[in-house]
Amino acid sequence: MLKQMEGSRAVAEAVALCRPEVVCAYPISPQTHIVEAVGEMVKDGSLSPCEFINVESEFAAMSVAIGSSATGARTYTATASQGLLFMAEAVYNASGLGLPIVMTVANRAIGAPINIWNDHSDALSQRDSGWLQIFAETNQEALDLHIQAFRLAEELSLPIMVCMDGFILTHAYERVDMPTQEQVDAYLPKYEPRQVLDPADPVSIGAMVGPEAFMEVRYLAHAKQMEALKLIPAYAAEFKAVFGRDSGGLVHTYKADDADTIVVAMGSVLGTIKDVVDEMREAGHKIGVLGITLFRPFPITQVRAALQGAKRVVVLEKSMAIGLGGILAVNVRMALSALPIDVYTVVAGLGGRAITMRSLHALFRKAEKDDIDPITFLDLNRAVVDKQLERERATRRSGPAAEAILRDIGVVAAKLA
Amino acid sequence: MSFQPVKFYQTGTFTVGNRLLPPEQRSVQSQEKRYNSINSGHRACQGCGEALGARYAIDAAMEATNGRLICANATGCLEVFSTPYPETSWQMPWIHSVFGNTAAVATGIAAALKVKRQQGERRNIRVVAQGGDGGTTDIGFGCLSGMFERNDDVLYICYDNGGYMNTGIQRSSATPPAARTATTMAVGPEPGNVFGQGKFLPAIAMAHEIPYVATATVADLRDLEAKVRRAMEFQGARYIHILVPCPLGWGTASHDTIRIARLAKETGVFPVFEAEHGEVKSVLAIRRQLPVEEYLRPQKRYAHLFGKTPQVEVIARLQALADRNIRKYGLLEGN
Ligand SMILES: Cc1ncc(C[n+]2csc(CCOP(=O)(O)OP(=O)(O)O)c2C)c(N)n1
Ligand code: SF4
Ligand SMILES: [Mg+2]
Numbered sequence: 001m002l003k004q005m006e007g008s009r010a011v012a013e014a015v016a017l018c019r020p021e022v023v024c025a026y027p028i029s030p031q032t033h034i035v036e037a038v039g040e041m042v043k044d045g046s047l048s049p050c051e052f053i054n055v056e057s058e059f060a061a062m063s064v065a066i067g068s069s070a071t072g073a074r075t076y077t078a079t080a081s082q083g084l085l086f087m088a089e090a091v092y093n094a095s096g097l098g099l100p101i102v103m104t105v106a107n108r109a110i111g112a113p114i115n116i117w118n119d120h121s122d123a124l125s126q127r128d129s130g131w132l133q134i135f136a137e138t139n140q141e142a143l144d145l146h147i148q149a150f151r152l153a154e155e156l157s158l159p160i161m162v163c164m165d166g167f168i169l170t171h172a173y174e175r176v177d178m179p180t181q182e183q184v185d186a187y188l189p190k191y192e193p194r195q196v197l198d199p200a201d202p203v204s205i206g207a208m209v210g211p212e213a214f215m216e217v218r219y220l221a222h223a224k225q226m227e228a229l230k231l232i233p234a235y236a237a238e239f240k241a242v243f244g245r246d247s248g249g250l251v252h253t254y255k256a257d258d259a260d261t262i263v264v265a266m267g268s269v270l271g272t273i274k275d276v277v278d279e280m281r282e283a284g285h286k287i288g289v290l291g292i293t294l295f296r297p298f299p300i301t302q303v304r305a306a307l308q309g310a311k312r313v314v315v316l317e318k319s320m321a322i323g324l325g326g327i328l329a330v331n332v333r334m335a336l337s338a339l340p341i342d343v344y345t346v347v348a349g350l351g352g353r354a355i356t357m358r359s360l361h362a363l364f365r366k367a368e369k370d371d372i373d374p375i376t377f378l379d380l381n382r383a384v385v386d387k388q389l390e391r392e393r394a395t396r397r398s399g400p401a402a403e404a405i406l407r408d409i410g411v412v413a414a415k416l417a
Numbered sequence: 418m419s420f421q422p423v424k425f426y427q428t429g430t431f432t433v434g435n436r437l438l439p440p441e442q443r444s445v446q447s448q449e450k451r452y453n454s455i456n457s458g459h460r461a462c463q464g465c466g467e468a469l470g471a472r473y474a475i476d477a478a479m480e481a482t483n484g485r486l487i488c489a490n491a492t493g494c495l496e497v498f499s500t501p502y503p504e505t506s507w508q509m510p511w512i513h514s515v516f517g518n519t520a521a522v523a524t525g526i527a528a529a530l531k532v533k534r535q536q537g538e539r540r541n542i543r544v545v546a547q548g549g550d551g552g553t554t555d556i557g558f559g560c561l562s563g564m565f566e567r568n569d570d571v572l573y574i575c576y577d578n579g580g581y582m583n584t585g586i587q588r589s590s591a592t593p594p595a596a597r598t599a600t601t602m603a604v605g606p607e608p609g610n611v612f613g614q615g616k617f618l619p620a621i622a623m624a625h626e627i628p629y630v631a632t633a634t635v636a637d638l639r640d641l642e643a644k645v646r647r648a649m650e651f652q653g654a655r656y657i658h659i660l661v662p663c664p665l666g667w668g669t670a671s672h673d674t675i676r677i678a679r680l681a682k683e684t685g686v687f688p689v690f691e692a693e694h695g696e697v698k699s700v701l702a703i704r705r706q707l708p709v710e711e712y713l714r715p716q717k718r719y720a721h722l723f724g725k726t727p728q729v730e731v732i733a734r735l736q737a738l739a740d741r742n743i744r745k746y747g748l749l750e751g752n
Binding site: 062207213 | 536
């Protein structure tokens with residue numbers, strides 16, 4: 001049914017349709033609306049039976065999820081930013097134990113400086129944690145991906161993060177097509193755990209493993225993730241059969257077939273990029289887009305296939321590997337190894353900095369002429385940075401950098417545009 | 418057997434656990450059909466109080482639940498010595514996640530079980546969580562307090578050996594004053610752990626006003642078993658704190674584990690009591706009060722107190738702490 005609703009609400013309703021049995025909640029923006037909505041459904045009885053647990057930290061949220069998933073309950077939680085880091089030890093543990101927990105990450109920057117706005121630093125900090133990571137482009141896709149995520153997680157016995165841009169998606173009111181309970185029930189079978197804590201058949205989960213077997217256990221985690229590369233297209237096809245629309249998959253190309261320049265990105269910024277590409281196409285530019293839906297496992301073959309005809313690739317990412325450049329870009333480069341294609345890293349939109357069509361137009365036009373730095377920071381205020389560097393050269397006690405920069409800019413709150 | 422109730426004390430141990438009693442009066446441990454939840458063959462040190470405490474407690478909990486029990490275990494000696502891959506000592510469903518989250522894992526298990534019951538599961542399966550003092554009083558404290566505060570249906574058992582033993586005997590917030598550990602070295606003007614720090618978790622558990630809190634030692638098998646049994650009669654959060662001497666960390670003889678644990682209780686160093694909903698309901702009275710020196714002297718972690726010039730002042734401070742316990746919990750009453 002078509003409904004106008006907030007992204008968080010859409011995700012909450014989709015999660016509820018998946019009949020989770022245990023949901024843990026700990027507040028952090030911009031994820032809060034999702035678990036609040038699920039909690040309300042539990043409390044008013046419309047989602048039942050389900051245990052909604054207000055925990056004392058994200059570390060506890062993931063730990064409760066580990067316990068309930070290992071006891072055979074379909075388990076969901078959501079977090080963002082500092083919360084994801086706070087639970088990191090348990091995040092690795094959940095995947096190491098092979099527990100199919102589904103978690104929404106409402107993507108948000110990581111401090112310091114503390115910042116509540118959107119970028120992908122949080123999810124990407126956990127890229128090697130053994131969780132599958134899927135990035136939604138729209139609220140419809142976020143909703144759909146959660147339904148697919150439970151199916152996939154439980155089939156593989158691996159946990160999945162469904163990543164959606166904080167505020168940009170979570171707080172945006174959009175029209176979505178909300179499936180019916182019958183559709184979801186037809187698509188998502190009952191959770192049949194591979195391992196379960198049950199007195200009738202006692203097992204030890206989480207035993208100590210030494211050098212004699214650790215490599216093998218870790219290798220299996222990798223091998224199992226790689227299976228997702230086959231399962232995801234199959235599940236997306238099945239999804240289309242049941243729900244009547246395309247959603248999910250590994251990667252998506254847009255006007256990329258004959259493109260000399262292909263822009264690679266993840267998440268909601270793809271919408272803006274496509275608008276710019278549409279305008280540039282009309283003006284005769286041979287430019288296209290590759291949207292990456294699945295970040296872990298990284299679909300190397302599909303990325304290579306999509307990009308190999310291009311002359312250059314511009315990876316526009318809302319994250320950075322400090323001391324190296326990009327995170328997504330490094331992954332894309334891996335897919336393009338030995339191909340004569342220039343790859344540019346563009347770090348953009350950190351901490352919610354708006355990525356405007358105007359900036360993208362300028363960027364892409366320069367990129368087409370190979371006139372951008374290998375690592376470019378979109379809309380970086382160079383003067384402000386230089387001034388701070390100069391201050392640090394001149395004064396030993398130069399003080400906290402963030403405050404000094406805010407004073408230079410002359411604002412006290414975060415500048416969005 | 419006679420109809421008269423038998424008072425039978427094993428020499429020196431006061432333990433009535435043996436097979437001379439009629440079956441219904443025997444301790445869980447003395448029954449041929451005890452659960453052996455932690456099977457033999459694990460890698461604990463000889464005389465490990467923690468191995469013994471866990472065996473007593475978990476077997477008693479298994480007995481109380483007819484074997485319908487799931488266990489969550491924190492990282493630490495108990496976890497390491499009981500599950501060297503590919504072997505496991507646990508004859509029960511058991512999970513180890515990480516060091517500091519065991520109470521929360523147990524909350525998750527309890528939540529899943531509650532949903533399963535609503536879905537028609539007929540068995541009443543219960544949850545026990547366990548960890549060392551470090552995993553409980555320090556790194557796992559946030560999760561533990563959260564579990565208490567929500568009154569989740571979990572029995573949490575802390576095996577207190579007064580330090581981080583698994584990593585090589587470092588100080589925890591349960592390390593007693595003056596004790597030597599690898600991080601409270603027996604050097605300098607005030608050797609060993611400082612006075613005036615640390616916490617007594619049973620009192621903090623009581624402050625949460627959870628249904629049941631108890632302390633116990635491995636010296637009193639019957640008392641420990643009774644407390645576990647009592648704990649399983651409650652719904653909601655329960656906490657049992659068991660003093661478990663560690664021969665390696667304390668520098669005691671393997672065969673002295675029970676004796677040292679008893680001395681901790683008989684000197685007043687470790688108060689043994691039980692509390693319901695935040696109020697002390699009963700104490701295990703000291704039978705024959707002994708000076709703390711008797712408890713301290715056999716332990717190498719206190720050896721610096723008994724050198725050429727005995728540290729009488731430090732010993733007197735430790736005595737004062739024991740005396741305070743005795744007053745506070747009324748440990749001499751009822752004698
Ligand atoms: C997050 C984290 N920090 C530190 C450790 C290292 N570590 C493992 S066991 C342990 C000591 C356990 O002490 P305690 O809980 O008292 O149990 P014991 O070994 O004394 O029985 C430590 C510090 C760890 N595994 N995880
Ligand atoms: S170090 Fe102590 S607690 Fe650990 S196994 Fe040895 S005796 Fe037991
Ligand atoms: Mg310890």
